[in-house]
Structure formats: structure tokens, C-alpha cells
Amino acid sequence: MDVAHSDPRLVAAYERGNDLPAASLRAWAELISSQLTEVRRLLEVGAGTGIFCAALAEQMPQAEIVGVDPSELMLAEAARHHAHPRVRYRPGAADALPLTDGSCDAALLSRVVHHLPDRVAAARELARVLRPGGRLVIRTTVRERLDSPVYRYWPELLAHDARRFPAEAELLADFTGDGRFEVTRVFSFAQPIARDLAELRDRYALRAESKFGALSEAEFAAGLARLDGEVPVGAAHGEVLERYDVVVLERAAGPA
Numbered sequence: 001m002d003v004a005h006s007d008p009r010l011v012a013a014y015e016r017g018n019d020l021p022a023a024s025l026r027a028w029a030e031l032i033s034s035q036l037t038e039v040r041r042l043l044e045v046g047a048g049t050g051i052f053c054a055a056l057a058e059q060m061p062q063a064e065i066v067g068v069d070p071s072e073l074m075l076a077e078a079a080r081h082h083a084h085p086r087v088r089y090r091p092g093a094a095d096a097l098p099l100t101d102g103s104c105d106a107a108l109l110s111r112v113v114h115h116l117p118d119r120v121a122a123a124r125e126l127a128r129v130l131r132p133g134g135r136l137v138i139r140t141t142v143r144e145r146l147d148s149p150v151y152r153y154w155p156e157l158l159a160h161d162a163r164r165f166p167a168e169a170e171l172l173a174d175f176t177g178d179g180r181f182e183v184t185r186v187f188s189f190a191q192p193i194a195r196d197l198a199e200l201r202d203r204y205a206l207r208a209e210s211k212f213g214a215l216s217e218a219e220f221a222a223g224l225a226r227l228d229g230e231v232p233v234g235a236a237h238g239e240v241l242e243r244y245d246v247v248v249l250e251r252a253a254g255p256a
């Protein structure tokens with residue numbers, strides 16, 4: 001596991017700094033579930049504080065959700081904020097999942113691929129636990145389309161993230177290279193993350209994303225000041241959107 005999600009300060013701030021407006025979370029849950037077929041058990045790998053586990057449980061009343069994360073601190077927050085009768089949170093990492101072969105109908109990797117030390121090992125492990133025909137949804141931003149609003153205020157984070165996030169071709173190659181997965185779709189989806197720039201400012205001020213760890217105190221303060229400068233005029237612009245790339249893969253028939 002990377003160190004970020006075992007940092008008590010980041011973990012304590014994570015829930016408030018990453019939660020989505022209710023309508024945005026619902027839209028994401030609808031979109032993800034619309035890519036899946038016959039889901040009795042869905043696995044979220046890198047479930048964090050469980051924001052998506054609970055939303056997907058609400059969206060799919062027939063499904064059991066298993067949220068796996070290597071950070072005990074994140075899982076404790078998940079149990080606190082997003083407990084749900086059909087969600088189970090379990091410790092584990094993407095390359096050693098605590099699930100039996102073919103026991104999942106679907107899986108989600110949301111904002112996780114850039115944290116994985118070995119994406120090919122994770123792909124192999126996800127193929128092992130998914131049934132043939134089961135789908136994997138990857139929610140990320142690929143290197144060539146890094147466009148989070150965060151870069152407007154902290155432009156130095158763009159270079160930092162370009163070193164961490166895979167390009168689309170690399171990501172697809174890691175998951176399809178040995179024939180375990182086939183690509184179903186790659187597309188974009190954007191939803192509001194804040195009502196206005198003032199709300200965005202409050203969200204970023206929590207420093208609840210691991211990328212902020214790359215900034216000095218002075219760099220962080222300078223970016224926040226840039227954002228503060230836009231808040232008075234930004235109210236007129238309304239909601240702030242964040243776009244993600246969505247990759248849908250299908251577990252091919254054949255041996256894991």
C-alpha cells in the first residue's frame with residue numbers, strides 16, 4: 001500500500017474532502033451499474049471510506065457488495081460512515097484479494113489504478129475472482145486526459161500526476177495483455193463535485209487527496225490563494241464539474 005492512506009490526517013479528512021453531492025453519487029452509481037450484467041456480488045477494490053460501496057448497494061438492491069482495502073484506517077472510516085446491511089468491508093490488496101475463484105460478478109476500481117504497485121498482478125487477481133463474462137469498471141483519469149480542476153490552482157500537480165497515472169494504452173495493455181480481459185467500452189463521464197468555487201475551496205482546503213502530499217506548505221498556500229482570488233467572481237459560474245475516464249472490461253472465458 002502507498003503511505004498516503006495510512007496517514008491519520010489524510011484519512012480523517014478523506015470522507016468530507018471526497019464525498020460527492022448526492023445527485024452526482026447517484027448518477028455515478030447508475031452509470032456503473034448500467035455497465036454490469038446479473039450482479040449478485042460486486043467487489044470494490046480500494047474501497048476507501050466506502051462512498052461507492054454504499055451507493056452501489058442502494059442502486060442494486062439485489063447485490064451484495066464487498067469493499068476491499070489495504071488500509072485499516074480507511075476501512076474503519078468506511079464502517080463508520082458507510083455501513084450498509086449488504087456491504088461487507090474486508091482488508092486486502094489488489095494483488096491478493098480475500099475472495100475465492102470466480103466468486104464475483106462485477107468489480108470496480110475507482111481512483112485506484114495509480115496507487116497500484118503492480119497493475120498486471122492486480123489484473124491477474126481480478127480475473128481470478130471474476131466469473132467469465134463478469135465486468136470490471138475502472139474509474140480513473142488517464143495520463144493524456146488529466147484535467148481535474150485541481151490543476152488550475154496547483155499546476156505543479158499536473159507533472160506529478162503525469163508520472164503516477166497510466167496512459168490509456170498502458171492501462172488497457174496491462175489488463176488485456178494475456179487475454180484475461182476484453183475491452184467493452186472506454187468513455188468519459190463528468191459530474192459536479194461542488195456547487196460553486198466557494199464549496200470547491202472548502203473541499204480542497206481539507207487537503208484530502210494524496211496528490212497534495214507532493215506540495216510544500218508554501219505551494220499549497222499559493223494554490224489556495226489563487227482559488228480564493230477566483231471565488232468572488234466564480235459564484236456566477238455555478239457548479240464545478242470533474243470528469244473521469246471510464247474503462248469497462250469483460251472477463252474472458254478461459255483459465256485465470
Ligand SMILES: C[S@@+](CC[C@H](N)C(=O)[O-])C[C@H]1O[C@@H](n2cnc3c(N)ncnc32)[C@H](O)[C@@H]1O
Pocket residue numbers: 001002005018045046047048049050051052068069070071074092093094095109110111112115116117
Ligand atoms: C483515492 S482512494 C479511492 C477510494 C474510493 N475507491 C473512491 O473512489 O472514493 C484510493 C484507495 O486505494 C487504496 N489502495 C492503495 N493501494 C492499494 C492496493 N495495492 N490495493 C488496493 N487498494 C489500494 C487506498 O488505501 C485508498 O483507500
